[in-house]
Amino acid sequence: MTHWLLKVEKLEKHFLLHEPARRIPATFRVDLELQPGRLLAITGSSGAGKSSLLKCIWRTYLPTGGRVWLREADGTVTDLAAASEQKMLALRRTEMSHVTQFLRCLPRKSALDVVAQPLVDDGAPPEVARERAAGLLTRLNVPAHLWSVAPATFSGGEQQRINLARGLIRPVRLVLLDEPTSSLDPVSRECVISLLRELKMAGTAMLAIFHEPALVEALADGEVRVPPHPDLALDATATATACVAAAGTSGLVRHVA
Amino acid sequence: MSPLPDAILEVSGLARLHGPGCGRCVAATGPEAGTNVCTNCGTVVACADIGFELMRGEVLGVIGESGSGKSSLVRLLHGDDTPTRGAVRFRDPAQPDAVVDLLALDARQARRLRNTRFGIVYQNPHLGLNFAVSAGGNIAERLLMSGEKRYARIRSRVAELLSRAEVPASRMDELPGRFSGGMQQRVQIARALATDPALLFLDEMTTGLDVSVQARILDLILELQHQLGVSMIAVTHDLGVIRMLASRTLVMKTGRIVESGLTDQILEDPQHAYTQQLVASAL
Numbered sequence: 001m002t003h004w005l006l007k008v009e010k011l012e013k014h015f016l017l018h019e020p021a022r023r024i025p026a027t028f029r030v031d032l033e034l035q036p037g038r039l040l041a042i043t044g045s046s047g048a049g050k051s052s053l054l055k056c057i058w059r060t061y062l063p064t065g066g067r068v069w070l071r072e073a074d075g076t077v078t079d080l081a082a083a084s085e086q087k088m089l090a091l092r093r094t095e096m097s098h099v100t101q102f103l104r105c106l107p108r109k110s111a112l113d114v115v116a117q118p119l120v121d122d123g124a125p126p127e128v129a130r131e132r133a134a135g136l137l138t139r140l141n142v143p144a145h146l147w148s149v150a151p152a153t154f155s156g157g158e159q160q161r162i163n164l165a166r167g168l169i170r171p172v173r174l175v176l177l178d179e180p181t182s183s184l185d186p187v188s189r190e191c192v193i194s195l196l197r198e199l200k201m202a203g204t205a206m207l208a209i210f211h212e213p214a215l216v217e218a219l220a221d222g223e224v225r226v227p228p229h230p231d232l233a234l235d236a237t238a239t240a241t242a243c244v245a246a247a248g249t250s251g252l253v254r255h256v257a
Numbered sequence: 258m259s260p261l262p263d264a265i266l267e268v269s270g271l272a273r274l275h276g277p278g279c280g281r282c283v284a285a286t287g288p289e290a291g292t293n294v295c296t297n298c299g300t301v302v303a304c305a306d307i308g309f310e311l312m313r314g315e316v317l318g319v320i321g322e323s324g325s326g327k328s329s330l331v332r333l334l335h336g337d338d339t340p341t342r343g344a345v346r347f348r349d350p351a352q353p354d355a356v357v358d359l360l361a362l363d364a365r366q367a368r369r370l371r372n373t374r375f376g377i378v379y380q381n382p383h384l385g386l387n388f389a390v391s392a393g394g395n396i397a398e399r400l401l402m403s404g405e406k407r408y409a410r411i412r413s414r415v416a417e418l419l420s421r422a423e424v425p426a427s428r429m430d431e432l433p434g435r436f437s438g439g440m441q442q443r444v445q446i447a448r449a450l451a452t453d454p455a456l457l458f459l460d461e462m463t464t465g466l467d468v469s470v471q472a473r474i475l476d477l478i479l480e481l482q483h484q485l486g487v488s489m490i491a492v493t494h495d496l497g498v499i500r501m502l503a504s505r506t507l508v509m510k511t512g513r514i515v516e517s518g519l520t521d522q523i524l525e526d527p528q529h530a531y532t533q534q535l536v537a538s539a540l
Contacts (some may be wrong), residue, residue, distance in 0.1 A: 015526070016528075017533060018529075018530030018533055018534075019530060019533070019534065055525070055526075059519060059522060060519070060521045060522055060525050060526065061522065061525065061526040062518075062522060062526055062528070085505055085518060085519050086263075086312060088519060089504055089505075089519070104500075106472060106475065106476055106479070106501055107468075107469075107472040108469070108472045108473065108476070109476065120483070121483065
């Protein structure tokens with residue numbers, strides 16, 4: 001078996017709020033291993049901490065405990081949970097990409113330029129970056145008449161595809177996807193699936209939060225079920241408890257393949 | 258202690274006290290004490306224990322409420338004010354082998370460095386521009402101070418700088434008072450960039466501008482940062498501005514840095530009680 005590219009060990013996150021003083025659990029003890037060219041689906045009920053897991057890996061959240069090992073292209077292994085800010089910034093530029101649930105970008109910039117920006121930041125000539133952006137937007141079924149418009153006025157589904165295109169335009173080794181198709185129609189969803197399949201073939205490793213079983217079926221090589229935090233499970237509804245019981249809480253990682 | 262190879266600025270133990278000072282001032286003030294006035298001697302501690310590094314090409318954000326010491330910090334670093342103690346080391350990317358101790362310079366050397374290697378954009382254009390002199394004259398002044406004497410060369414450079422900052426070069430002979438607020442900020446940016454500085458200070462640069470103008474100025478700054486690779490320290494109380502501009506952010510309160518981190522982490526997973534309150538208060 002190929003070496004893992006990302007290995008998460010006992011990752012935990014809780015928030016300490018000062019006013020009022022409270023401890024809010026977010027993610028409880030996640031373990032996973034991800035190989036190049038594979039996609040692991042992250043599943044679990046709403047509020048179980050799926051997005052928190054991705055944010056801990058991207059370091060938008062500071063993990064409370066555990067380790068997040070990333071093996072870089074040159075073989076260097078870094079614990080993202082403990083990496084310096086400068087190291088994180090460098091890795092975000094070169095090794096990984098995070099497609100968040102909602103698009104956030106500079107106002108008044110055209111959709112095409114928003115998508116092209118990461119490549120321009122990388123030093124690509126603007127016309128080359130725009131050409132690549134246009135190719136991606138075409139593949140993602142974004143109508144060409146929208147390209148010159150700022151995405152602020154776009155529908156949820158259109159914004160989601162702009163966000164996805166921006167996140168995928170740079171070639172990186174690890175992609176974190178937070179519900180990349182949640183507001184898409186079936187046609188656009190198929191476009192996304194085929195694009196993600198292609199990335200997998202090219203060797204990109206992906207961690208993706210999926211809600212629809214069909215997507216897990218179509219793309220995932222394995223599934224990571226994030227159980228609700230035990231502190232939360234105590235006051236969770238009976239339904240949630242039933243779901244956890246059905247899923248089985250023993251093994252957190254279940255490989256489908 | 259020498260700066261990291263990629264650090265352009267290294268600040269340590271920087272403090273500015275206004276008043277007699279009594280040896281207890283720093284201990285008696287700060288975020289825990291909830292004040293920056295020494296209870297013992299009445300000295301105002303504008304900032305103390307300030308330490309951080311700024312990397313080459315990086316935009317570092319500084320946030321905090323009014324009176325937190327963020328503008329004082331910029332004034333100290335830019336040389337508008339003299340620290341009570343501390344060290345500021347500057348490694349010019351143009352001369353990477355020479356590390357300059359900013360506080361050891363005499364007045365002439367400090368002025369020269371400020372006029373050629375630093376640039377600043379103030380919230381109030383009256384601080385950054387001379388309103389009795391034309392927009393072009395304001396920019397030319399900086400070129401003259403850096404040693405350029407040829408009139409034609411200065412004029413063409415001024416025109417170039419203004420158009421880069423998206424001000425019509427045809428208006429270079431007009432007084433800044435005839436420009437809109439956004440345009441005055443652009444003239445300040447053109448002036449700041451005149452000498453190809455290594456380090457740019459942005460002090461609440463977009464505060465008070467309407468949002469559409471603000472967005473275009475941010476876009477301009479990001480583009481310049483990308484094209485020129487200039488390092489920047491951006492002070493603001495606007496969290497949206499910091500999110501768009503800065504890769505890392507320092508949070509200040511009552512003259513101290515209470516927290517620092519990646520900007521998205523500061524905004525989404527703030528650790529310090531004050532930062533949590535600040536982020537939760539944003540509209």
